[in-house]
Amino acid sequence: RKQRKEAPDDARIRRFEDRISEGKFYLSLSSTKNDPRLMQALRGRLNESAEALGKNVAKDSELRRDVYEKMKALERSLAKAKRMQQEEECFSSKKLHASIVSTESQLRSTRKQASYLTQLAAKTIPRGLHCLALRLSTEYFALNSSRRNIRNEPPKVDDDDDRLLFHYALFSDNVLAAAVVVNSTVTHAKDPWKHVFHVVTDGLNYGSMKMWFLSNPPGRARIDVANVEDLAWLNASYSPVLRQLTSRKTIDYYYYGTHDRGARADPNAKYRNPKYLSIMNHLRFYLPEIFPELDKILFLDDDVVVQKDLTPLWSVDLNGKVVGAVETCGEKFHRFDHYLNFSNPLIAKSFDPRACGWAFGMNVFDLREWRRQNITRIYHRWQELNEERLLWKLGTLPPGLLTFWNRSFALEKSWHVLGLGYDAKTSTRDIERAAVIHYNGNAKPWLEIGIAKFRSYWTKYVDYDQRYLRDCNVT
Structure with missing residues (x-):
């Protein structure tokens, strides 16, 4: 048999000392201090217990008879103190x-306000650019009509x-944005005389755009500058999107965030951007x-900067596809389900939500393949189906993904690097290797909210000593 291990001869003394130490601990807690009666009772029990235990007792057999009653009284007070502490902790x-919930609510409100202010800043035309457009327009319309044409150098080819x-x-x-696109492209072009820029602008900015390129x-x-209002064929009877852009429903959605002014508005302020109401x-x-005489063309947004010669793109074989583009499926949100409403059966049965x-x-x-496949008709069909905005909200990328489904050719990623208008973590290495960098997002480089470390890639193609820029204090 195993022999039972005998308890130390001072086991009860140690237990009583632990209880006294525990009592002193509870005396220091706010839950005890906030209850004067408990504080007084616990202090009294501690004094009684310490006195009963004595200082020179070394063995349990030397304990006074009344020490056990004192310890029971102390343990009752300790139990009450412990209960009070648990209630306070709860x-x-x-x-x-409650504080965390309140803080999170305030954070959501702050983020919403910041998002709204960012959207507002993105829509606002800086004073200098507004001045620039006015000055250029004024000088353009002051010119004699014979001096309003841009004199391009004759090409060396037919x-x-x-x-x-x-x-x-x-x-x-x-x-200014258009000027940077043209300047950066020409700067890196191997044979600049082979490059032709077709700039289309609206009636309000036609004079200023012409005057800029006349002067620069x-x-x-x-370079050719055209006015979209001169495209007589582009009217509401031909274009569903133009008809929708001028409809009461679209205008109400833009200004009030809903098709019905009495209904709950869409909380996303980004859909109230003026670009969504522009045919541009x-x-x-x-x-x-627009370009019936051309068979191939390179489309550039006005928030890009070209960093390399783009000539090789014209020799890329698209393998029967209509558009060559850089895929973005490596990005965290650039898949079809981010842009399209897959709860709609028409979208769900026709497309893959995880497609790039x-x-x-x-x-x-x-453009030859475009005409052969009648892509414009496909685009019109999707726009007509989305008149109630059930397939996607607003913008051009969602209908682009639908229109060019299985008709896009993936270009090598270094041709086009995105993110400089919203993602401060965009890789500097990727930026400097890219042929074209894109300030997609709200933080355009000509706005104060632009990402500072990316602005120099854009500003180096702006001549701030140019007379119009100096006069309008564009810096």
Whole structure:
């Protein structure tokens, strides 16, 4: 048999000393201090117990007879103190939880306000750019009509031989942004005289855009500036999107965030951006009609900077596809389910929610293939189906993904790097290797909210000593 291990001869003394130490601990807690009666009782029990225990007792057998009663009384007071502490901890936990909930609510409110202010800042035209457009327009319309045409240097090839010229489409109402796109492209072009820029702007900015390039011709490259209002065929009877943009429903959605003024508004302020009410944003879907004489064209958004010669893009074989674009499926949110409403049966049965998205902003278009496949008709169909905004909200990328489904060719990623208008973590290495960098997002480089460390990639193509920029204090 195993022998029972005998308890130390001072086991009870140690237990009593532990209880006294525990009592002193509870005396120091706020839960005890907040109850004067408990404080007084616990202090009294501690004094009685310490006195009964004595200082020179070394063995349990030497303990006084009344020490056990004193210890029981102390343990009752300790139990009450412990209960009070647990109640306070519970109360503190609830208070902390309420504080966390309140803080999270304030944080959501602050984020919502910050998002709204960012959207507002993104919509606002800086004073200097507003001044620039006015000054240029004023001088343009003061010119004699014979001096209003841009004098391009004659090309060294036959105009009819489209294969030897490189054509760009740029749709913009921002003079300085368009100038940077043209300047950066020409700067890196191997043979600038082979490059032709087709700038289309709106009626309000037509004069200023013409005047800028009259005063600042792009070297040996050629440039044409057109007014979208002169495209007589582009009207509401032909274009569903133009009809929708001028409809009461769309205007109410833009201004009030809902089709019904009495209904709950869409909380996302980004959908109230003026670009969504502008046909300028949708001209990319009419490239063959705008440029009927061209078979291939490179589309550039006005918030890009070109860093390399783009000539090799014209020799890329699209393998029968209509558009060449950089895919963005490596990004955290650039898949179809981010842009399209897959709760709609029409979308769910026709597309893969995890399919790779791709980017507008730098795209090669085979216009012959576009015409052959009648892409514009497909685009019109999707716009008509989305009149009630049940397939997607607003913008051009969602209908682009639908229209060019199985008709897009993936370009190598270094041709087009995105994110400089919203993601401060965009890789510097990727930026410097890229042929085209894109300030997609609200933080445009010409706005104060632009990401500071990315602004120099854009500003180095702006001549701030130019007379109009100096006069308008554009810095």
